[in-house]
Amino acid sequence: MQTLSKNAPMPVVRRLPKYHRNLKELLEEGITKISSKDLSERMGLTASQIRQDLNYFGGFGQQGYGYNIEDLIKVIEDILSINNKYNCIIIGAGNLGKAISNYILNLDGNAKVLAMFDVDAGKTNKIFNDINIYNMSELKDYLKKNEIDIAILAVPKSSGVEVAKDVINNGIKSIWNFSTADIAVGNDIVIENMAINESFYTLTYLISENKK
Known part of the structure; x- marks a missing residue:
């Protein structure tokens, strides 16, 4: 290999x-x-x-x-370890979190979302895409009972760092970060930052340059 x-x-x-x-x-x-x-x-x-x-x-x-x-x-x-299987959780059950869940559902099958979490009680104790949505207060206990490879952060910038620390302190070693927070992690933690706003601003720059 x-x-x-x-x-x-x-x-x-x-x-x-x-x-x-x-x-x-x-x-x-x-x-x-x-x-x-x-x-x-x-x-x-x-x-x-x-x-x-x-x-x-x-x-x-x-x-x-x-x-x-x-x-x-x-x-x-x-x-790329494409044929490996990865168990994921999504932190944030809003529009972004649900969109990510839909995207993963349509991948080739090497990633699976096992649970979603949110601080908003109005979004929890529900099911989306056959995935249970839990309150954040249940995260620690859930991670003790389930083997999770990747935590996906679909939260606002204001809570990105705190949520990252929370999942790391509970044993998560890999983070896919869709918040716009700059998250510093140790060498034993893998993080991939998806800055959608930066990509958009790159696009607007290219549009401006193309008009010159």
């Missing part, structure tokens, strides 16, 4: 899902092999960039042949 190189820069890591998506689409189109040049044209990268990215994990192409698409998909899935 391939492992994610600790020397791989994060921009390379963030491109791997894009490689995976494009390669899956190619396979669905009946294409079984592809050169770095053809793949680069499809993805808007350079051929040398693709070779450099994949070389962080060993390099998989053959000169004069290119990449076997099915084999490369399997390698990337190993690198």
Whole structure:
């Protein structure tokens, strides 16, 4: 099994899902092999960039042949642990939390939301997508009884840091953070920040530049 190189820069890591998506689409189109040049044209990268990215994990192409698409998909899935199963909880049962729950429900099946939590009593003791919504006061006891891999934070910025500390203190080692709070964690904690506002502001900048 391939492992994610600790020397791989994060921009390379963030491109791997894009490689995976494009390669899956190619396979669905009946294409079984592809050169770095053809793949680069499809993805808007350079051929040398693709070779450099994949070389962080060993390099998989053959000169004069290119990449076997099915084999490369399997390698990337190993690198990204796509075929592992992850039990998740969502903190925040508002519109964002429910939208994330819907999204995960439509993934390939490697992630499953087991429970949702909220401080608003009006949102708790209900079921959404066959998922029980609990009060935050029940979180500690729930985590003692259930093995959870990932806590997804869909809370306002004002409570992001406090909620993160709460789940970490109760044994959670991985956080997918959709709050806009800047959360500092120890080296033993994995966190992925999803700053939707920053992405939107990047878009508005590009719109402005495009009009010049």
